[in-house]
Amino acid sequence: MARLIKRYENRKLYDTEASEYVSLSDIAALVRSGDTVRVVDNATGRDLTAQTLTQIILEEGKRGTHAIPSDILHQLLRRSEEAIDVGFEQLRSTVDDLVQSSFGRLRRLVQGPHAEELEELRGQLRSLEQQLSTILGDLEERETAADPSDANRSSMSTTDDSAEDDPEHVEP
Structure with a gap:
């Protein structure tokens, strides 16, 4: 994991791992010792790593220390597009x-050790759905069969009641 360096508005650099302010020379020493650094703008979170490392190379070149030979810089500029293509290819592959x-x-x-259990549960669910459908069908049939007999009973009781209430009605 990259070592996080935050750059503040006042251009100060803060190493979050060491909890101290660092200079460009300190960052160069970290990179030379094998650390990977990530420099971000504290306010925006924007990655400033490439800009900072380029600045280190520029400053060291001005002082004449650790200057990168011109032919390597030429190759770097020529191949920067290739490097971008390689980076995108690596990203796509990842x-x-x-x-x-x-x-x-x-x-x-879906197909692992629980697949059989899932299929068994699906079968049980289908079986329960069929049983429920059968029960509901039986209930509907019973309600339909019960309705006509209730209607006959009520009409018969209405007929009997009307005969008793009618004073002119004489039973044979």
């Missing part, structure tokens, strides 16, 4: 690997 890994995990979840 994203492809991540997508494949995600699909692999998803496939293992």
Whole structure:
């Protein structure tokens, strides 16, 4: 993981790991010792690493210390576009690997050790749905069958009641 250096508005650089302010020379020493640094603007979060490392190279070149030979700088400028292409290719490859890994995990979840259990639960759910459908169908049939008999009973009681209430009605 890169060592985080924050750059403040006053141009001071702060090493968050060492909890102290550092100079460009200190950052150069960190890089030479094998550390990877990441310099960010404290206010915006913008990555300033390339700008800072370029500034270190420029300052050292002015002093004549650790100057990079001109032919290497020429090659660097000529190949900067190649480097960008390589960077994008690496990024694409990383994203492809991540997508494949995600699909692999998803496939293992669906087809893994729980796949049989999932299929068994699906079967049980289908069976319960069929049983529920049958029960609901039976209930509907019972309600339909019960309705006509209730209607006959109520019409018969209405007929009997009307006969008793009618004073002119004589039973044979």
